[in-house]
Amino acid sequence: MSAVDKEIAIDCCLLAGRLMMEAGAETYRVEDTMERIAETQELSATHSFVTPTGIIFTPGSPYHTKLIRIKNRSTDLEKVALVNDVSRKLSADEYTLEQAYAKLKEIEQANVMFPLWLQVIAAAVASGCFLILFEGIWSDVPAAVFAGGVGFIIATKMQELTKVSFFAEFVAALFIGLIGYGAISVELGTELDKIIIGSVMPLVPGLLITNAVRDLMAGHFVSGLSKGAEAFLTAFAIGAGVALVLSF
């Protein structure tokens, strides 16, 4: 195989790794996928160092070590599935290297997210369900549904506007608290705590917390700690937003 092909193979590994990490895959799975792609291209002595903010990948001599930066992370499980599918097909010789690289480029550009209105409805419904699951009362459901939906819209829009997720989550939690408080004062709700807990759930960094502890247990200390820090910051933002309302 020519040197140009090897360079494409290395880029392919890095692109797959970056896409997966941006979509919120586990660290060990990213390393595993990159190694698998490398193996199909007869790169044997590879090492990768994956963190939530960047990936270092060395394909062994005579090729150069490469680094790729990960700027924004979200949870997009469909992308994880798509990249996984490409690596599986590449291992099974259903795709050539060029096809796989083109496919990955396509995935990078594609927007496979559900439309925003559907996400908002999902968040609202989930908030209502959580209220009852956490032993709330049925008459509080409309308030939780409304607060959950509004909170989710604000979080997404503020994230797009400001690019600072801490601020976005803070504002969203603040509004959830205000709506809960308003619902209580016009007697559309009775238990403020339950309403707020239910509607804050779509913002809670549950995935980050569990992934952080799992990474730590698997020995990926750097990514475990940084995911833990991100989860802590998010939780702190939500807590601070709600706390601001409660303190009045």
Next chain:
Amino acid sequence: MTWVTQGILSFLAAAGFGIIFNAPRRMLFYCGFVGMTGWLIYSTFNQYSGDPMQASFLGAFTVAIVAHLFAKRFKMPMIIFSVAGIIPLVPGGMAYNAMRHIVENDYTTSISYASRAFMVSGAIAMGLVFAEVIIQLFFQSTMRRKKKK
């Protein structure tokens, strides 16, 4: 509250999270199913033992086992099924109470809530990891048996 309502609500909540996390469309039903089994196990044990840590461990363990089975069945990464299933178990209420007591300058109570929230999230992670290790051992031994034949 009856089993049926709990089942339906946890199914809806987990499927809703499947949409928020953009799980593949065909898999939304299974995401909801994983969430439902996890929550039902969790709430049953929580009622009988009264200890949210054991209950969360068992809930997360079940979620991971079922998620692994679906992952093998549909040839997709396991995370797609486990994420939505884990969310109902996350100790949001405890974390909220911890924050609320800090605001009220009641630090002692808040620390006890915070440490419980930390322990519960540790239990969830332990459940996930244990299930993964056991499933891997199980698949390895079945693979070896197949090879011998």
